[in-house]
Amino acid sequence: MMPYYKFDYFSFDFSLVVAFVIGIGFGFALERGGFGNARILAAQFYFYNMRVLKVMFTAIVTAMLGVFYLSWIGWLDMSLIYLTDTYILPQIIGGLLLGIGFVIGGYCPGTSVVSASTGRYDGMVYLLGIFFGIFVFGEIFPLIENFYNSTPMGKVTLPQFLGLSHGLVVFLVVMMALGAFAAAEWSEKVMTKKLGREKE
């Protein structure tokens, strides 16, 4: 039965080794996906290169189908998967902050590490910025603690929240992803053409 760590198939120490290997794999996949390049990442927000959306949705659909079918055939105990608590308002603000930083800097936290490790200076500067941001957050945390813990919703999943079956949500997300892929292909064509015209 998965998850292996929760079922005590390996110790905490060994779990760190596993995490390291998975982390390297994750970074490698990001780099190969082109996510070490700030131009490709930022292009997402101008709709002429939709690679981020495609890679992300592919990852989501792959993982979601994997989790769903593994638990269906009984190899995975879905209730053991760790979920972060939802605090809707602070998380929306946090998401917006991350998004703004993403457009300005061209990276999200994970991709900045990938970029820095491939030797890009902008990635390294971005990484320093992350640590500075963590430091500032830590320093002002007492002031924002109330807000940080406001609007708690507990551990909530889409099927619970919407009152739908897991399968229906899986179906809807797959359809949404396929729709997004089609829209992405289309918008890439349109926007490249449009931007091309504007340059002239």
Added chain:
Amino acid sequence: MKCPIEKLSISKRLAIFAALMGILALFIGNPVNKNKITVNAKELALTAIGNQDEISVMELAEWLIEGRADFTLVDLRDEKSFNEYSIPASVNIPIENLLDSDLMRNEKIILYGEDDIASAQAWFILKSANYKSVYILKGGLNEWKEKILYPKLAENASSEEKAEFEKIKQISLHFGGVPQIVSGTTTSNVIQNVQTSPAPKITPPPASNLKSAPKKKREGC
């Protein structure tokens, strides 16, 4: 003649595969019903046989004083009784909400109710739902009150018993209890100033070396 699938690019083929899996998921609905559990009766019976799943109130009291936080203490009674009195550092999870709670399958869980019955039932539910280490506080809250909050010593007790009682008294006082000495039919409180009040009020223990709710292990990114 070529099969129509072969004309498609690899990404289109994958898209079709994902769509089919999505449609199949629609018919499967919920992959697991967490309220439905399968039980290995033999295994459960073997675990229950040695009483290894019991923890005495004295052990628990000592752990709490030491400030150990490697377990979650669960109060199975209803909210009203929980608010009236509960063992320090316990969380209130009524028995019907056990499987919906935040309890992790790999954490150490100690259950208590008014007596042993509710905890034994809850123990069975949790064990069958694959919770790894579930323990019962032996005697429940009744025993906790009797042994920890209002420990009694007969006046004609032997010196060994008296020495033992000294230790219990310290533990009892830590939890705001009232140790008593029984002589014949009357009982007298050990501590003089409490003696005046007929119904001793339970005050919460000093927060000093008692950690509040056990801290959850941080996970995630």
